[in-house]
Amino acid sequence: MSQARFASLRRSLTWRYLAPVGVLAAAMAWWCARPLAPAAQNRPGRPALVGTTDPRTPIEFSLVLRLPGQRRLARFLDNLENPASATYHHFIDAAAFGARFGLPRTLLDRATARLARDAVRVTGSYPQRTALEVRATAGTIDRLFGLRLSDYQGADGRHFHAPTGRAIVPRDLRDAVVAVAGLDNATIESDSAKANETDAVKAIEGMAPPSAKTAYDINPLTSRHITGQGEKIALIEFGTYQQSDLDGFDQQFDLPAVTPRNVAVDGGTTNGSASAVAEADLDLEVAHEIAPAAQLLDYNAPEATPSGADAFGAVVDQIVADGQASVASVSWGTCEAATSAADLRRDEQALEAAAARGITIVAASGDTGAYTCQEDNGSDHRLSVSWPSSSPFVLSVGGTSLSTTTAGVYQGETAWQDTLEQSGGGGGLSLEFPRPSWQIGPGVANQFSDGKRQLPDVAADADPWSGWDTYAAGALTVAGGTSAAAPFWAATTALIAQYARQHGVSRLGFVDPMLYAIAATPQRAPAFHDLTKGTNRYYPATKGWDFATGLGSPDVYHLAQDLMAYMKR
Numbered sequence: 001m002s003q004a005r006f007a008s009l010r011r012s013l014t015w016r017y018l019a020p021v022g023v024l025a026a027a028m029a030w031w032c033a034r035p036l037a038p039a040a041q042n043r044p045g046r047p048a049l050v051g052t053t054d055p056r057t058p059i060e061f062s063l064v065l066r067l068p069g070q071r072r073l074a075r076f077l078d079n080l081e082n083p084a085s086a087t088y089h090h091f092i093d094a095a096a097f098g099a100r101f102g103l104p105r106t107l108l109d110r111a112t113a114r115l116a117r118d119a120v121r122v123t124g125s126y127p128q129r130t131a132l133e134v135r136a137t138a139g140t141i142d143r144l145f146g147l148r149l150s151d152y153q154g155a156d157g158r159h160f161h162a163p164t165g166r167a168i169v170p171r172d173l174r175d176a177v178v179a180v181a182g183l184d185n186a187t188i189e190s191d192s193a194k195a196n197e198t199d200a201v202k203a204i205e206g207m208a209p210p211s212a213k214t215a216y217d218i219n220p221l222t223s224r225h226i227t228g229q230g231e232k233i234a235l236i237e238f239g240t241y242q243q244s245d246l247d248g249f250d251q252q253f254d255l256p257a258v259t260p261r262n263v264a265v266d267g268g269t270t271n272g273s274a275s276a277v278a279e280a281d282l283d284l285e286v287a288h289e290i291a292p293a294a295q296l297l298d299y300n301a302p303e304a305t306p307s308g309a310d311a312f313g314a315v316v317d318q319i320v321a322d323g324q325a326s327v328a329s330v331s332w333g334t335c336e337a338a339t340s341a342a343d344l345r346r347d348e349q350a351l352e353a354a355a356a357r358g359i360t361i362v363a364a365s366g367d368t369g370a371y372t373c374q375e376d377n378g379s380d381h382r383l384s385v386s387w388p389s390s391s392p393f394v395l396s397v398g399g400t401s402l403s404t405t406t407a408g409v410y411q412g413e414t415a416w417q418d419t420l421e422q423s424g425g426g427g428g429l430s431l432e433f434p435r436p437s438w439q440i441g442p443g444v445a446n447q448f449s450d451g452k453r454q455l456p457d458v459a460a461d462a463d464p465w466s467g468w469d470t471y472a473a474g475a476l477t478v479a480g481g482t483s484a485a486a487p488f489w490a491a492t493t494a495l496i497a498q499y500a501r502q503h504g505v506s507r508l509g510f511v512d513p514m515l516y517a518i519a520a521t522p523q524r525a526p527a528f529h530d531l532t533k534g535t536n537r538y539y540p541a542t543k544g545w546d547f548a549t550g551l552g553s554p555d556v557y558h559l560a561q562d563l564m565a566y567m568k569r
Contacts, residue, residue, distance in 0.1 A: 047152035053161045055139025059149070060123065062313065063115075063132045064179040064346045065108070069101035076101075077355055077393075081438060081513040083569065089509050091358035094128040094321045102129025103176055111176035118144055126317045130349040131181075133266075133314065144170060145180055160185045167342070179342035181313070206469035206478035207461065209253045209289035211408030212488070216460070218290065220557040221495055228294030230501070231494040234319050234328035235260070235283045235487065237300040238311070239276025240269050242473075249285045249471035258288050260296040263322070265315045269300040278472045282479050283331055283487045285470050290491035297325055312388060313343075316350040320357050326497055326507065327360045329490035331483030333386035335373040337431055344387065344432060351393040358509040362490040363389040364482035365398045365456040366426025369417055369537030370547070383428050383538060389455055390430040392439075395493075395512050396455040397485045398549050399425025399462025400531060415534030415541040415548035416463045424536040425482055427456050427547040438513035441520035441551075443544025457512055459531070459549040460485035492556050499560040505567045518562045519544075519551045527559035528552035 067073060079085035092100070103111075108129065112122055115132075119140050124133035138149045138161070145167040153159050162184035169177050213219050221227075243259065250257050262268065271277070284296055299319060301311045312330065319328050336344075354361055366372045366386035373380040389396040399416035417424035430453035435444075439454060461467070464480030472479075497508045508514075518527055531541045531549040539547030 047154050047160075047162075050151040050153050050159065053138040053149040053151050055137060055142070057138040057149075057161070058135055059138055059141055059161070059183065059185075060133065060135045061141070061180060061182040062346055063134055063177045064181055064342060064349065065103055065129055065131055066176055066178045067101050067130070067349060068103065073101040073352060073356075077352065078437065080356065081510065089358070089507065089567075091507065091509060092356050093323055094126065094353060094357065097320075097353050097356050098127050098129035107176050111173055114173060120144065124314075126321050128317065128320055128353040130317055130353055131313060131346055141183065147183075149183065179345050181340070181342040181346040206467050207402070207404070207408075208469045209255065211404060212289065212461075212468070214408035215402060215404050215410045216492075216553065217410075217555045217557045218492075218495065221499060221560060224499075226495055226499050226502070226560075228291030228491070228494050228498060231291065231294040231327075231498050232297055232325040233287050233291065233294050233487075233490055233494050234263075234297045234299050234325035235280070235287060235490075236312070236315050236328060236330040236332070237276070237280040237283065237298055238269055238302070238332070239273060239278075239280045240271050240300070241280035241284050241298060242277060244474065245281045245471045246284060246288070248474065248476075249281075250288070252471065252476060253289065253469075255289060255292050258284075258292070258296060260284055260298040263297055263299045263318070265299060265301040265318050266311065267302060269302050274473070279331060279483060281472045282468075282470050282484060283329060286468060286484055286487040287329065287491040290488055291494045294491065294494045299328070313347040313350040316347070316354055316361065320350065320353045320359065323357060325359065327362065327490050327493045328354075329362045329487045330388065331364045331481075331486050333364060333366055333372070333389055333426075335375065335384050336387040336390045337373060337382065337384045339387045347388055348391060348393070351388065351391050355393045355510045358507045360490075360493055360508065360511050361388075361391075361394045362486050362493065363391075363394045363396055364426070364486040365389040365396045367399070367423050367462070367481045367483075369422070369424030369426065369535075370428045370539055371422070371537060372426055372428075374422060378422070385428040385430055385455055386426050389426060390433060390453055392433050392436040392453055393510065395489065395510075395515075396426075396457045396550070397482055397489050398427050398456030398459035398536070399480075399482045399485055400459045400549060400553055401463035401534070402461035402466040402553075404466075410529075413459075413461070413529055413531050413549075413553055415459075415531060415536050415546075417535055417537050418463075419537060422537070425456065425459060425462055425485075425548060427536050427539055427550070429454060429547075436513075438516055441516050441545055443542060443546055444516075446542075446546075448539065448547060454545075454547065456547075456550040457515065458489060458528075458551050458554065460488050460553050489554075492554060492559075495556065496560040496563055500564045500567060503564050503568070505564060508563070508567075511563070514563055514566055515551060516545075518559070518566055523558070523562055525555070525558045525561075527555055527562045529555065
């Protein structure tokens, strides 16, 4: 399976994680898995053309397969989330998805044979029949798909290849293949620096696990022994977590020891940059502190390989094919407006299969507020959102600034923004996807609405100055960013899944539609903190749903009760 979707010359920017952020109080400097677009930082320059790619160079990429049952799939997915439908929550596995909505086996075999005649070798496939992972030489790709691969040098000095022109699928493959994804191998980059363990850092107190559970009302579940038993959480990573950091975190906060189960995709990550490692540590630690008895599945792919740019879709397809996890968290993203149509389609088909299997994919909405494209171009002032957070089949998580007492008791939240640092919780309008039928309720239709998908759906603490305690590089530090809020929501979903299961509900499925339904219904004890102060650098937090904080942050215990009651109606 191929890896490098996360940085694309075609998008003229680089994929990065939505970062953990450590705080140096004295210098007001942050360490992070990718920069949160501070104005003082240098933005990556445009890559320099080196020359035509050697035609003998082997390239890995993806072929997006046609789903001839696309209309039937759309109806199926609508009914899957409609409580009035006879097929409500009748989930199907990956093989059933492929048989019902994918290519007939005869067409798939014919396409594979046709590719083989052109020296294109299939290296991976999935039972859901969403894509083929393939390998061919640059010369073969140029000839077969009518483009030209060229070599470039990035601002950091690294070399990569990328296509000039759009791939054209040959006529005799069009009954099987609809797009070519991942024909570049620009690497994921990080400009971050780890915070030093200074007295100033020691003086900063982050949100320890007991405070997080108190603030978001998790303790009533803990007292009922709801800590994630029997649940599996998939974390999508591109760096190797450090077991010693997880052990240090557990010892620091008296948590049960955990060793995540490694699931390698495309050979798995060999290590990754320091920032990728820090991201993996953060994701796993936050998920573990919220759901300490849940099994953590570390789905990891290389941060930089000679592969194509479709790692996210490949990892999601693998999660769906395995069918082990009921929820997955991804803390990576890029500007949707600059993402190629082929990459969007490749990923979206994987996400549709996840929804059909009843898997909730949780995605960070970004850390540059309403201006995602500024992450790679500080002069890009377009309102923009993050992909895959903008997918209708993803639970998009925005960011807040949290205030608690010294005992962790919730005092309030505002939308997270830091104007001087060009940071804040992501949110806005998708350019690509219509607003799903279930995205309704107080505040959803407003003066900014244009019929497109609106995000985020929900929010949680992401401000580094009210951030999460985390262990990285052998030291305790403080982290923030929506990449902390995303695994928090993934672990919260696992807790609610266990609670629902104990009350006779076998599987939650994709939770987004239910969250909106609950928020639109008056509750004796609200499931969400409705946040009405602050902005995400453009959109204000308002009563009801808003573009800065979505439905708000959770009261986890009340949300668990409401979801269980909703599903048992």
